[in-house]
Amino acid sequence: MSFILPEYRAPDFSQARFQTVPDAILRPAPRDGVAPEGYHATTIFPEYFKIGGRWLLAEESRMDCVAVLRGGAVAAVEFRNLKAGEPVVVGRTEDGSEGIYVHAAGFEQPGGEGETFAFRQGRSRETAYxxxxxxxxxxxxxxxxxxxxxxxxxxxxxxxxxxxxxxxxxxxxxxxxxxxxxxxxxxxxxxxxxxxxxxxxxxxxxxxxxxxxxxxxxxxxxxxxxxxxxxxxxxxxxxxxxxxxxxxxxxxxxxxxxxxxxxxxxxxxxxxxxxxxxxxxxxxxxxxxxxxxxxxxxxxxxxxxxxxxxxxxxxxxxxxxxxxxxxxxxxxxxxxxxxxxxxxxxxxxxxxxxxxxxxxxx
CATH class of the missing domain: 3.40.50.10690 (putative lor/sdh protein like domains)
Known part of the structure:
Protein backbone atom coordinates (compact mmCIF):
# COMPACT_ATOMS: atom_id res chain seq x y z
CA MET A 1 0.00 0.00 0.00
CA SER A 2 1.36 3.43 -0.92
CA PHE A 3 0.02 6.69 0.44
CA ILE A 4 -1.76 9.04 -1.96
CA LEU A 5 -2.70 12.54 -0.85
CA PRO A 6 -6.42 13.12 -1.48
CA GLU A 7 -7.34 15.71 -4.08
CA TYR A 8 -8.85 18.96 -2.90
CA ARG A 9 -11.97 20.04 -4.78
CA ALA A 10 -12.25 23.81 -4.60
CA PRO A 11 -15.70 25.43 -4.73
CA ASP A 12 -17.00 26.36 -8.16
CA PHE A 13 -17.63 30.06 -7.83
CA SER A 14 -18.91 30.21 -11.40
CA GLN A 15 -22.18 28.65 -10.20
CA ALA A 16 -25.20 30.90 -10.47
CA ARG A 17 -25.74 31.03 -6.72
CA PHE A 18 -22.38 32.77 -6.25
CA GLN A 19 -22.72 35.26 -9.11
CA THR A 20 -24.92 37.84 -7.42
CA VAL A 21 -23.61 37.73 -3.85
CA PRO A 22 -22.07 40.94 -2.50
CA ASP A 23 -18.55 41.41 -1.25
CA ALA A 24 -17.97 40.52 2.39
CA ILE A 25 -18.59 43.46 4.71
CA LEU A 26 -15.50 44.85 6.43
CA ARG A 27 -15.70 46.94 9.59
CA PRO A 28 -12.83 48.43 11.59
CA ALA A 29 -11.89 46.96 14.95
CA PRO A 30 -13.01 49.57 17.50
CA ARG A 31 -9.85 49.15 19.61
CA ASP A 32 -6.97 46.76 20.23
CA GLY A 33 -8.15 43.26 21.09
CA VAL A 34 -11.82 43.94 20.31
CA ALA A 35 -13.74 42.88 17.20
CA PRO A 36 -16.67 44.86 15.79
CA GLU A 37 -20.23 43.72 16.39
CA GLY A 38 -21.31 40.86 14.14
CA TYR A 39 -17.75 39.64 13.45
CA HIS A 40 -17.34 36.35 11.59
CA ALA A 41 -15.62 33.58 13.62
CA THR A 42 -13.42 31.20 11.64
CA THR A 43 -13.73 27.39 11.66
CA ILE A 44 -11.36 24.48 10.99
CA PHE A 45 -12.46 24.27 7.33
CA PRO A 46 -11.27 26.19 4.25
CA GLU A 47 -13.03 29.57 4.16
CA TYR A 48 -13.38 31.95 1.23
CA PHE A 49 -14.19 35.65 1.43
CA LYS A 50 -15.35 37.78 -1.48
CA ILE A 51 -13.14 40.87 -1.44
CA GLY A 52 -13.06 43.31 -4.34
CA GLY A 53 -15.07 40.91 -6.47
CA ARG A 54 -12.63 38.00 -5.91
CA TRP A 55 -13.02 34.96 -3.64
CA LEU A 56 -9.96 34.78 -1.37
CA LEU A 57 -9.03 31.72 0.68
CA ALA A 58 -7.77 32.27 4.21
CA GLU A 59 -4.56 30.30 3.66
CA GLU A 60 -3.52 30.10 7.31
CA SER A 61 -6.47 29.57 9.60
CA ARG A 62 -7.58 28.33 12.99
CA MET A 63 -11.00 28.21 14.58
CA ASP A 64 -12.44 30.86 16.90
CA CYS A 65 -10.48 33.70 15.31
CA VAL A 66 -11.63 36.72 13.31
CA ALA A 67 -11.01 37.18 9.59
CA VAL A 68 -8.93 40.32 8.94
CA LEU A 69 -7.79 41.82 5.65
CA ARG A 70 -4.03 42.26 5.94
CA GLY A 71 -1.83 43.10 2.96
CA GLY A 72 -4.47 42.08 0.46
CA ALA A 73 -4.88 38.61 2.04
CA VAL A 74 -7.31 37.24 4.61
CA ALA A 75 -5.68 36.37 7.94
CA ALA A 76 -7.23 34.47 10.85
CA VAL A 77 -6.31 36.60 13.84
CA GLU A 78 -6.75 35.86 17.54
CA PHE A 79 -8.80 38.49 19.34
CA ARG A 80 -5.83 39.39 21.55
CA ASN A 81 -3.74 40.19 18.43
CA LEU A 82 -6.34 42.40 16.75
CA LYS A 83 -5.32 46.03 16.23
CA ALA A 84 -7.63 49.04 16.36
CA GLY A 85 -8.83 50.07 12.91
CA GLU A 86 -8.03 46.79 11.16
CA PRO A 87 -10.71 45.73 8.64
CA VAL A 88 -12.58 42.74 10.11
CA VAL A 89 -15.07 40.58 8.19
CA VAL A 90 -18.57 40.70 9.64
CA GLY A 91 -21.45 38.36 8.87
CA ARG A 92 -22.66 35.08 10.34
CA THR A 93 -23.81 33.09 7.38
CA GLU A 94 -21.41 30.59 5.79
CA ASP A 95 -23.22 29.74 2.52
CA GLY A 96 -21.73 32.54 0.44
CA SER A 97 -24.77 34.82 0.64
CA GLU A 98 -22.83 37.47 2.59
CA GLY A 99 -19.55 36.98 0.75
CA ILE A 100 -18.42 34.31 3.25
CA TYR A 101 -18.22 30.67 2.21
CA VAL A 102 -17.12 27.78 4.46
CA HIS A 103 -16.11 24.82 2.29
CA ALA A 104 -16.45 21.76 4.55
CA ALA A 105 -16.56 19.14 1.79
CA GLY A 106 -13.34 19.92 -0.06
CA PHE A 107 -11.68 16.57 0.66
CA GLU A 108 -14.76 14.36 0.42
CA GLN A 109 -14.42 11.66 -2.20
CA PRO A 110 -17.28 10.77 -4.55
CA GLY A 111 -19.29 7.77 -3.35
CA GLY A 112 -22.62 6.51 -2.21
CA GLU A 113 -24.21 6.99 1.17
CA GLY A 114 -23.73 4.42 3.88
CA GLU A 115 -26.40 2.37 5.57
CA THR A 116 -28.84 4.20 7.78
CA PHE A 117 -28.27 1.73 10.62
CA ALA A 118 -24.93 0.05 11.37
CA PHE A 119 -23.09 -1.22 14.46
CA ARG A 120 -19.80 0.14 15.87
CA GLN A 121 -19.70 3.49 14.09
CA GLY A 122 -18.16 5.27 17.06
CA ARG A 123 -14.54 5.10 18.25
CA SER A 124 -13.98 3.20 21.51
CA ARG A 125 -11.67 0.67 23.12
CA GLU A 126 -13.60 -2.02 21.21
CA THR A 127 -12.85 -0.45 17.83
CA ALA A 128 -10.58 -2.34 15.42
CA TYR A 129 -7.52 -0.18 14.73
Missing part, protein backbone atom coordinates in the same frame (compact mmCIF):
# COMPACT_ATOMS: atom_id res chain seq x y z
CA UNK A 130 -5.50 -2.39 12.37
CA UNK A 131 -6.27 -0.21 9.37
CA UNK A 132 -5.52 2.94 11.39
CA UNK A 133 -2.05 1.66 12.20
CA UNK A 134 -1.32 0.71 8.60
CA UNK A 135 -2.55 4.12 7.45
CA UNK A 136 -0.33 5.89 9.99
CA UNK A 137 2.74 3.94 8.85
CA UNK A 138 2.16 4.96 5.25
CA UNK A 139 1.26 8.52 6.17
CA UNK A 140 4.42 9.02 8.24
CA UNK A 141 6.64 7.62 5.49
CA UNK A 142 5.01 10.07 3.06
CA UNK A 143 5.21 13.01 5.45
CA UNK A 144 8.89 12.39 6.22
CA UNK A 145 9.61 13.38 2.62
CA UNK A 146 6.77 15.82 1.90
CA UNK A 147 5.32 17.19 5.14
CA UNK A 148 5.89 18.42 8.68
CA UNK A 149 5.04 16.04 11.53
CA UNK A 150 4.23 17.53 14.93
CA UNK A 151 3.86 15.30 17.99
CA UNK A 152 2.18 16.31 21.26
CA UNK A 153 3.22 14.14 24.21
CA UNK A 154 2.05 13.68 27.78
CA UNK A 155 4.34 12.36 30.55
CA UNK A 156 3.09 8.76 30.18
CA UNK A 157 5.16 8.61 27.00
CA UNK A 158 8.36 8.84 29.08
CA UNK A 159 7.45 6.46 31.91
CA UNK A 160 8.07 3.23 29.99
CA UNK A 161 11.53 2.15 28.80
CA UNK A 162 10.35 0.65 25.51
CA UNK A 163 8.05 3.56 24.61
CA UNK A 164 10.73 6.10 25.39
CA UNK A 165 13.26 4.19 23.30
CA UNK A 166 10.77 3.80 20.44
CA UNK A 167 9.98 7.51 20.28
CA UNK A 168 13.68 8.36 20.41
CA UNK A 169 14.12 6.09 17.38
CA UNK A 170 11.33 7.97 15.56
CA UNK A 171 13.19 11.24 16.20
CA UNK A 172 16.44 9.76 14.89
CA UNK A 173 14.61 8.35 11.89
CA UNK A 174 13.27 11.74 10.81
CA UNK A 175 9.62 11.11 11.70
CA UNK A 176 9.46 13.99 14.21
CA UNK A 177 9.72 17.56 12.92
CA UNK A 178 8.59 19.20 16.15
CA UNK A 179 7.60 18.18 19.67
CA UNK A 180 5.13 19.97 21.93
CA UNK A 181 4.57 19.05 25.56
CA UNK A 182 4.49 20.31 29.10
CA UNK A 183 7.15 20.49 31.79
CA UNK A 184 6.34 16.96 33.02
CA UNK A 185 7.11 15.02 29.83
CA UNK A 186 10.49 16.70 29.43
CA UNK A 187 11.40 16.49 33.11
CA UNK A 188 10.62 12.78 33.47
CA UNK A 189 12.34 11.97 30.18
CA UNK A 190 15.47 13.79 31.32
CA UNK A 191 15.21 12.09 34.71
CA UNK A 192 15.16 8.74 32.91
CA UNK A 193 18.23 9.63 30.87
CA UNK A 194 20.04 10.99 33.92
CA UNK A 195 19.03 8.67 36.77
CA UNK A 196 17.21 5.82 34.94
CA UNK A 197 14.00 6.58 36.83
CA UNK A 198 10.75 8.45 36.20
CA UNK A 199 9.18 9.93 39.32
CA UNK A 200 11.63 7.79 41.28
CA UNK A 201 10.68 4.46 39.70
CA UNK A 202 13.03 2.44 37.52
CA UNK A 203 11.75 2.99 33.97
CA UNK A 204 11.94 -0.74 33.18
CA UNK A 205 11.18 -2.62 36.41
CA UNK A 206 8.99 0.12 37.95
CA UNK A 207 10.73 -0.54 41.25
CA UNK A 208 10.78 2.52 43.50
CA UNK A 209 14.25 3.74 44.40
CA UNK A 210 15.39 4.92 47.82
CA UNK A 211 14.65 8.65 48.08
CA UNK A 212 13.37 8.40 44.51
CA UNK A 213 10.87 11.17 45.11
CA UNK A 214 13.85 13.54 44.94
CA UNK A 215 14.92 12.39 41.49
CA UNK A 216 12.74 14.62 39.33
CA UNK A 217 13.54 17.76 41.29
CA UNK A 218 17.23 16.81 41.43
CA UNK A 219 17.06 16.58 37.64
CA UNK A 220 15.33 19.94 37.36
CA UNK A 221 17.93 21.51 39.63
CA UNK A 222 20.79 20.04 37.63
CA UNK A 223 19.34 21.35 34.34
CA UNK A 224 18.71 24.78 35.81
CA UNK A 225 22.28 24.90 37.11
CA UNK A 226 23.55 24.53 33.53
CA UNK A 227 21.01 27.00 32.16
CA UNK A 228 19.28 24.91 29.48
CA UNK A 229 18.19 21.43 28.48
CA UNK A 230 20.60 21.50 25.54
CA UNK A 231 23.53 22.30 27.85
CA UNK A 232 22.46 19.47 30.16
CA UNK A 233 22.28 17.00 27.27
CA UNK A 234 25.59 18.12 25.79
CA UNK A 235 27.28 17.88 29.20
CA UNK A 236 27.00 14.09 28.98
CA UNK A 237 24.67 13.81 31.95
CA UNK A 238 21.90 12.43 29.73
CA UNK A 239 22.69 9.28 27.78
CA UNK A 240 19.51 8.76 25.74
CA UNK A 241 15.83 9.58 25.41
CA UNK A 242 13.32 11.86 23.75
CA UNK A 243 14.81 15.26 24.59
CA UNK A 244 18.32 13.87 24.05
CA UNK A 245 17.43 12.98 20.45
CA UNK A 246 15.62 16.29 19.89
CA UNK A 247 18.73 18.20 20.96
CA UNK A 248 21.13 16.00 19.00
CA UNK A 249 18.97 16.09 15.84
CA UNK A 250 18.01 19.77 16.15
CA UNK A 251 14.30 19.03 16.40
CA UNK A 252 12.45 22.01 17.91
CA UNK A 253 10.43 21.42 21.07
CA UNK A 254 7.90 23.73 22.69
CA UNK A 255 7.21 23.23 26.40
CA UNK A 256 4.25 25.14 27.85
CA UNK A 257 3.78 25.13 31.60
CA UNK A 258 0.87 24.89 33.98
CA UNK A 259 0.21 26.05 37.52
CA UNK A 260 1.23 22.67 38.99
CA UNK A 261 4.75 22.59 37.52
CA UNK A 262 7.84 21.94 39.61
CA UNK A 263 11.02 23.77 38.68
CA UNK A 264 10.29 24.24 35.84
CA UNK A 265 12.85 23.52 33.13
CA UNK A 266 14.43 26.75 31.80
CA UNK A 267 12.69 26.51 28.40
CA UNK A 268 9.17 26.11 29.78
CA UNK A 269 6.85 28.99 28.87
CA UNK A 270 5.23 30.39 32.00
CA UNK A 271 3.21 32.94 30.06
CA UNK A 272 0.46 30.94 28.36
CA UNK A 273 0.04 33.42 25.50
CA UNK A 274 3.75 33.31 24.69
CA UNK A 275 3.49 29.53 24.86
CA UNK A 276 0.47 29.54 22.56
CA UNK A 277 2.34 31.70 20.06
CA UNK A 278 5.28 29.28 20.09
CA UNK A 279 2.96 26.31 19.63
CA UNK A 280 1.17 28.00 16.76
CA UNK A 281 4.46 28.61 14.94
CA UNK A 282 4.85 24.83 14.75
CA UNK A 283 1.16 24.20 14.01
CA UNK A 284 1.30 26.63 11.08
CA UNK A 285 3.77 24.27 9.41
CA UNK A 286 2.13 21.00 10.46
CA UNK A 287 0.67 18.62 7.92
CA UNK A 288 0.27 15.76 10.42
CA UNK A 289 -0.31 16.13 14.17
CA UNK A 290 -0.32 13.18 16.60
CA UNK A 291 -1.34 13.89 20.20
CA UNK A 292 -0.86 11.33 22.97
CA UNK A 293 -1.91 11.17 26.62
CA UNK A 294 -2.27 14.87 27.35
CA UNK A 295 -5.84 16.15 27.30
CA UNK A 296 -4.75 19.71 28.11
CA UNK A 297 -2.17 20.01 25.34
CA UNK A 298 -4.23 17.95 22.89
CA UNK A 299 -7.26 20.24 23.13
CA UNK A 300 -5.00 23.31 22.97
CA UNK A 301 -3.31 22.01 19.83
CA UNK A 302 -6.58 20.88 18.26
CA UNK A 303 -8.13 24.30 18.75
CA UNK A 304 -5.38 25.97 16.74
CA UNK A 305 -5.11 23.36 13.96
CA UNK A 306 -7.20 23.76 10.80
CA UNK A 307 -8.26 20.81 8.64
CA UNK A 308 -6.15 22.02 5.71
CA UNK A 309 -2.86 23.59 4.78
CA UNK A 310 -1.76 25.47 1.65
CA UNK A 311 1.59 24.06 0.48
CA UNK A 312 3.23 25.45 -2.68
CA UNK A 313 -0.11 26.93 -3.73
CA UNK A 314 -2.04 23.66 -3.33
CA UNK A 315 -4.60 22.91 -0.61
CA UNK A 316 -3.99 19.62 1.21
CA UNK A 317 -5.46 18.07 4.35
CA UNK A 318 -3.90 18.22 7.80
CA UNK A 319 -4.05 14.81 9.46
CA UNK A 320 -4.81 14.95 13.17
CA UNK A 321 -4.75 11.98 15.56
CA UNK A 322 -5.67 11.90 19.24
CA UNK A 323 -4.45 8.81 21.11
CA UNK A 324 -5.37 8.07 24.72
CA UNK A 325 -6.45 5.15 26.87
CA UNK A 326 -9.44 7.22 27.97
CA UNK A 327 -12.45 7.44 25.66
CA UNK A 328 -13.41 10.65 27.45
CA UNK A 329 -10.07 12.25 26.56
CA UNK A 330 -10.23 11.51 22.84
CA UNK A 331 -13.89 12.48 22.57
CA UNK A 332 -13.41 15.78 24.38
CA UNK A 333 -11.39 17.20 21.50
CA UNK A 334 -14.12 16.36 18.99
CA UNK A 335 -16.68 17.93 21.32
CA UNK A 336 -14.65 21.14 21.26
CA UNK A 337 -15.03 21.53 17.49
CA UNK A 338 -12.03 19.67 16.06
CA UNK A 339 -14.29 17.56 13.87
CA UNK A 340 -11.53 16.23 11.60
CA UNK A 341 -9.64 14.46 14.40
CA UNK A 342 -9.11 10.70 14.12
CA UNK A 343 -9.22 9.06 17.54
CA UNK A 344 -7.52 5.91 18.79
CA UNK A 345 -8.35 4.52 22.24
CA UNK A 346 -5.34 2.55 23.45
CA UNK A 347 -2.33 2.59 25.77
CA UNK A 348 -0.04 5.24 24.32
CA UNK A 349 3.07 3.33 25.31
CA UNK A 350 1.96 0.39 23.17
CA UNK A 351 0.96 2.81 20.41
CA UNK A 352 4.44 4.36 20.24
CA UNK A 353 6.14 0.98 20.11
CA UNK A 354 3.78 -0.25 17.36
CA UNK A 355 4.27 2.89 15.27
CA UNK A 356 8.06 2.74 15.60
CA UNK A 357 8.13 -0.89 14.53
CA UNK A 358 5.69 -0.24 11.70
CA UNK A 359 7.36 2.78 10.09
CA UNK A 360 10.89 1.48 10.47
CA UNK A 361 10.09 -2.05 9.28
CA UNK A 362 12.02 -3.04 6.19
Missing amino acids: SMDYDSIYELLRYEKEHGYIVWVLGPACAFDADARSAFAALVRGGYVNALMAGNALATHDLEAGYLRTALGQDIYTQKSQLNGHYNHIDTLNAVRALGSTAAFVNSGNVKDGILYECVKNQVPYVLVGSVRDDGPLPEVYGNVYEGQNAMREQVKRATTVICMASTLHTVATGNMTPSYRVVDGAVRPVYFYSVDISEFAVNKLRDRGSLSVRTIVTNVQDFIVNVQKGVLAK
